[in-house]
Amino acid sequence: xxxxxxxxxxxxxxxxxxxxxxxxxxxxxxxxxxxxxxxxxxxxxxxxxxxxxxxxxxxxxxxxxxxxxxxxxxxxxxxxxxxxxxxxxxxxxxxxxxxxxxxxxxxxxxxxxxxxxxxxxxxxxxxxxxxxxxxxxxxxxxxxxxxxxxxxxxxxxxxxxxxxxxxxxxxxxxxxxxxxxxxxxxxxxxxxxxxxxxxxxxxxxxxxxxxxxxxxxxxxxxxxxxxxxxxxxxxxxxxxxxxxxxxxxxxxxxxxxxxxxxxxxxxxxxxxxxxxxxxxxxxxxxxxxxxxxxxxxxxxxxxxxxxxxxxxxxxxxxxxxxxxxxxxxxxxxxxxxxxxxxxxxxxxxxxxxxxxxxxxxxxxxxxxxxxxxxxxxxxxxxxxxxxxxxxxxxxxxxxxxxxxxxxxxxxxxxxxxxxxxxxxxxxxxxxxxxxxxxxxxxxxxxxxxxxxxxxxxxxxxxxxxxxxxxxxxxxxxxxxxxxxxxxxxxxxxxxxxxxxxxxxxxxxxxxxxxxxxxxxxxxxxxxxxxxxxxxxxxxxxxxxxxxxxxxxxxxxxxxxxxxxxxxxxxxxxxxxxxxxxxx
Amino acid sequence: xxxxxxxxxxxxxxxxxxxxxxxxxxxxxxxxxxxxxxxxxxxxxxxxxxxxxxxxxxxxxxxxxxxxxxxxxxxxxxxxxxxxxxxxxxxxxxxxxxxxxxxxxxxxxxxxxxxxxxxxxxxxxxxxxxxxxxxxxxxxxxxxxxxx
Numbered sequence: 001x002x003x004x005x006x007x008x009x010x011x012x013x014x015x016x017x018x019x020x021x022x023x024x025x026x027x028x029x030x031x032x033x034x035x036x037x038x039x040x041x042x043x044x045x046x047x048x049x050x051x052x053x054x055x056x057x058x059x060x061x062x063x064x065x066x067x068x069x070x071x072x073x074x075x076x077x078x079x080x081x082x083x084x085x086x087x088x089x090x091x092x093x094x095x096x097x098x099x100x101x102x103x104x105x106x107x108x109x110x111x112x113x114x115x116x117x118x119x120x121x122x123x124x125x126x127x128x129x130x131x132x133x134x135x136x137x138x139x140x141x142x143x144x145x146x147x148x149x150x151x152x153x154x155x156x157x158x159x160x161x162x163x164x165x166x167x168x169x170x171x172x173x174x175x176x177x178x179x180x181x182x183x184x185x186x187x188x189x190x191x192x193x194x195x196x197x198x199x200x201x202x203x204x205x206x207x208x209x210x211x212x213x214x215x216x217x218x219x220x221x222x223x224x225x226x227x228x229x230x231x232x233x234x235x236x237x238x239x240x241x242x243x244x245x246x247x248x249x250x251x252x253x254x255x256x257x258x259x260x261x262x263x264x265x266x267x268x269x270x271x272x273x274x275x276x277x278x279x280x281x282x283x284x285x286x287x288x289x290x291x292x293x294x295x296x297x298x299x300x301x302x303x304x305x306x307x308x309x310x311x312x313x314x315x316x317x318x319x320x321x322x323x324x325x326x327x328x329x330x331x332x333x334x335x336x337x338x339x340x341x342x343x344x345x346x347x348x349x350x351x352x353x354x355x356x357x358x359x360x361x362x363x364x365x366x367x368x369x370x371x372x373x374x375x376x377x378x379x380x381x382x383x384x385x386x387x388x389x390x391x392x393x394x395x396x397x398x399x400x401x402x403x404x405x406x407x408x409x410x411x412x413x414x415x416x417x418x419x420x421x422x423x424x425x426x427x428x429x430x431x432x433x434x435x436x437x438x439x440x441x442x443x444x445x446x447x448x449x450x451x452x453x454x455x456x457x458x459x460x461x462x463x464x465x466x467x468x469x470x471x472x473x474x475x476x477x478x479x480x481x482x483x484x485x486x487x488x489x490x491x492x493x494x495x496x497x498x499x500x501x502x503x504x505x506x507x508x509x510x511x512x513x514x515x516x517x518x519x520x521x522x523x524x525x526x527x528x529x530x531x532x533x534x535x536x537x538x539x540x541x542x543x544x545x546x547x548x549x550x551x552x553x554x555x556x557x558x559x560x561x562x563x564x565x566x567x568x569x570x571x572x573x574x575x576x577x578x579x580x581x582x583x
Numbered sequence: 584x585x586x587x588x589x590x591x592x593x594x595x596x597x598x599x600x601x602x603x604x605x606x607x608x609x610x611x612x613x614x615x616x617x618x619x620x621x622x623x624x625x626x627x628x629x630x631x632x633x634x635x636x637x638x639x640x641x642x643x644x645x646x647x648x649x650x651x652x653x654x655x656x657x658x659x660x661x662x663x664x665x666x667x668x669x670x671x672x673x674x675x676x677x678x679x680x681x682x683x684x685x686x687x688x689x690x691x692x693x694x695x696x697x698x699x700x701x702x703x704x705x706x707x708x709x710x711x712x713x714x715x716x717x718x719x720x721x722x723x724x725x726x727x728x729x730x731x
Contacts, residue, residue, distance in 0.1 A: 305603045305654060307644045344654040347602075393595055 020045050027111070038145060122157045284507050288500045289325040293332065294339045295497060296322040304343035308333055321508060359394045360449045366390070367407050368454040377401050403451060410455040419464065421452045426468050435475040440466055596666075597658040603648065607668060610641040628720050635687050635722035638670060645669040646677060684731070686724035707731060 016022060019034050033040040117129040117139070125142045138154055139146040150158055284292075300316055317323050326332045366389035371380065381400075384390050390400070410418065425447060426434065433444040440462060447453050456464070617633040645668060649660040664671045676682040676691070685691065690702035704719035707728035711717065718725055 303602075303605070305648065306606050307640070307647075309640065310606060310609065341652050344652055348654075 014044075014046060017045055038143075118161065120154055120157050120161065123154050126154055128158060128161070284325060284503050288503055290335050290338075291496075292322045292325045292500050292504055293335045295500070296320050297336065297339050304340040304347065308336055311336065322504065325504065325507075359392045361445065363389045363392065363395055363400065364403065364407075364449065364451070364454050367404060368458070371404060371407055371411075373408050373411055377404050380404060406451050407454065410451065413455070415456070415460065418452070418456045419460075422456055422461065422464065423468065425450050425452045426465065431473065432476055434469070434472065436469060436472045437475050438469055438472075440469075597656060597662050599655050599659045600662070603655065606644065607641070610637060610644070613637050614641075629723065631721075632723035639673070639686060639722070642669040642673050646674050650678075681729050683729045684727045686719070686727040687722040689721040690719060690724065690727070704728075 016032065019036050020032050021035065023031055023033055023040075025031050029042060031040055031042050032045055034045075112131045112133050112135060114129045115132050117127045120126045120128050120138070125140050127139050127141065128136055129139050129146070130136045135148070137146050137148045138150050138158075296317060300320075302311060302317075311317065323332075326335060366384075366387065370384060375383065381390065429444055429446055433446065438444075443465070453461075614634065614637045617637055620633070622630040645655075645660070645663055648654045649657075655663075663669055664674075670688075673685065673688055676685045676688065682691070686704060689695070690704055693699045693701055696702075702719045702721060702724070703717045704722075704724035704727050706717075706726075707730045708726060709730070716725070
């Protein structure tokens with residue numbers, strides 16, 4: 001986190017010589033200060049150094065706070081203790097208060113260094129030093145003291161200097177080089193790396209006025225930390241805790257969580273709207289949608305006789321995605337109506353086909369199983385009155401009796417006669433119904449409903465019938481054609497259905513994709529909205545300097561946004577308001 | 584008094600009854616529930632509403648099966664009417680123009696009202712005030728005009 005090049009050595013752990021106190025700089029570095037000599041250094045003083053001439057002043061409580069230097073040092077230490085990872089390298093008082101309220105990561109420590117200096121006219125030994133990050137401090141080379149907070153006596157001169165600079169800037173950018181300090185002689189002696197005058201003109205994008213009231217003491221030794229070169233844009237980052245640069249996905253998510261309640265209503269509304277529009281984006285045709293709905297009704301085995309209310313009350317179909325392919329209840333009901341009509345018609349047709357064959361076949365099969373010559377008809381009927389075949393209302397009782405008697409009589413005949421009778425029966429069936437392809441289970445109704453078929457014992461009869469069928473010619477082609485056509489129709493229906501289902505899947509994917517996109521957009525919009533709100537809030541805060549500072553800031557911001565990016569300009573403005581707040 | 588016959592000796596219902604048997608059973612269960620529901624906290628005039636409504640639904644079900652979908656036979660339809668599964672008088676009204684959605688017979692009984700008028704639920708939506716919500720006294724109908 002803290003990038004310090006300082007390595008504690010064994011010597012470093014020796015006790016400090018008397019007069020020296022250990023402090024924490026706002027940048028996180030430990031430095032040492034001698035209140036008596038007004039000397040401060042990052043290097044741990046050892047006994048080898050000349051100890052302070054006066055008797056050892058004790059640590060903190062005895063510091064003379066009336067001395068601005070000492071006060072600076074003390075305050076910086078105090079701030080460092082209060083907030084161990086300093087949030088801002090700029091101010092000793094913790095810098096900008098965290099406005100956004102969420103700064104989970106500590107920001108990288110900026111490493112500042114002097115860039116240029118200007119002699120302050122009128123107050124001769126003093127010079128104004130600009131740092132890499134556009135801050136500045138007053139430095140007195142003769143007293144070897146420097147202050148972030150500009151001493152009162154220098155204030156008017158510096159203000160004048162600034163005004164001149166602004167005027168110059170307005171007059172022409174090329175003249176700004178005149179501001180550059182020419183004298184590098186007055187460099188602090190402790191500085192290991194001298195600021196390079198001329199090579200680095202003061203950066204115009206920085207708002208110099210704003211750093212006037214910085215209160216951290218910067219010692220000359222600070223220049224030692226130049227090796228850790230920080231990227232320039234840290235300057236824009238550090239004061240505004242919540243610049244757009246720092247808006248990452250995680251932040252947005254966190255904000256969303258926090259602001260969920262605030263914007264919940266809008267959200268719901270949007271989602272609701274979205275649901276309304278969902279079907280319109282579907283590539284599904286109307287016909288396909290209707291067919292899908294009908295497929296669903298088929299799949300759930302909905303009875304076509306049941307009323308519509310039952311379907312809705314049961315709600316079995318609500319979870320099916322095919323339920324939503326139709327958007328309105330009216331449309332669903334319409335399709336349901338259509339479907340139930342078709343289904344009822346189909347059922348009717350099917351019934352009509354089966355009509356007539358069922359009761360007799362079941363009854364004759366039953367007779368073959370149960371009838372014996374030992375029982376008279378009344379006895380037989382009484383014995384089996386509970387059986388379905390005996391209770392079928394479609395068969396008159398008289399017919400039942402007749403068939404029973406007939407069957408009993410035929411059972412007494414010799415097997416050869418029965419065989420010839422059966423053969424005659426089979427021969428009477430047209431080849432379209434009975435041919436080589438006919439299965440034993442699918443004998444035509446004409447055979448099954450004949451009394452001659454059941455007279456013979458099944459163990460004898462079945463091989464006989466099978467043999468007879470094998471001797472038959474194959475089925476006429478006409479029937480085959482019909483059958484094939486039927487399978488063709490079913491295959492076609494199946495294909496169509498598969499196609500529809502594919503279309504539905506496609507649509508669902510598209511809808512999900514759309515949903516995701518929309519959500520993302522909503523998030524982004526919300527973040528932007530919040531950003532604007534925050535900006536507004538910032539703009540509402542007017543410091544002591546009031547309109548003037550705002551106007552100056554606007555002018556500066558314009559210049560900056562001309563040279564840099566728009567957001568940079570914004571940031572500068574926010575910096576200003578921050579500082580005014582502090583003031 | 585005719586002898587009460589056991590179920591086994593009774594004439595079976597006409598063909599096709601088994602198709603609609605389940606749905607009719609659901610209706611009769613609902614009707615039983617409605618009849619047995621306590622009416623302590625319900626206004627007196629509202630106590631009969633669910634019974635009217637279920638009876639209407641069942642009649643409508645049979646009417647649609649026979650007249651619109653033609654899913655049941657004439658025999659079965661007659662048998663259902665005879666056995667009280669549907670209200671023949673109500674169905675007779677439904678066949679008349681202007682009464683296609685009639686909720687109950689009481690709502691067109693003008694002689695029982697003060698001003699010899701039909702029920703409010705017979706008034707078309709266009710004849711009502713904007714956003715006027717009606718629910719008729721006799722059966723809780725919210726509007727059964729044919730034009731709605």
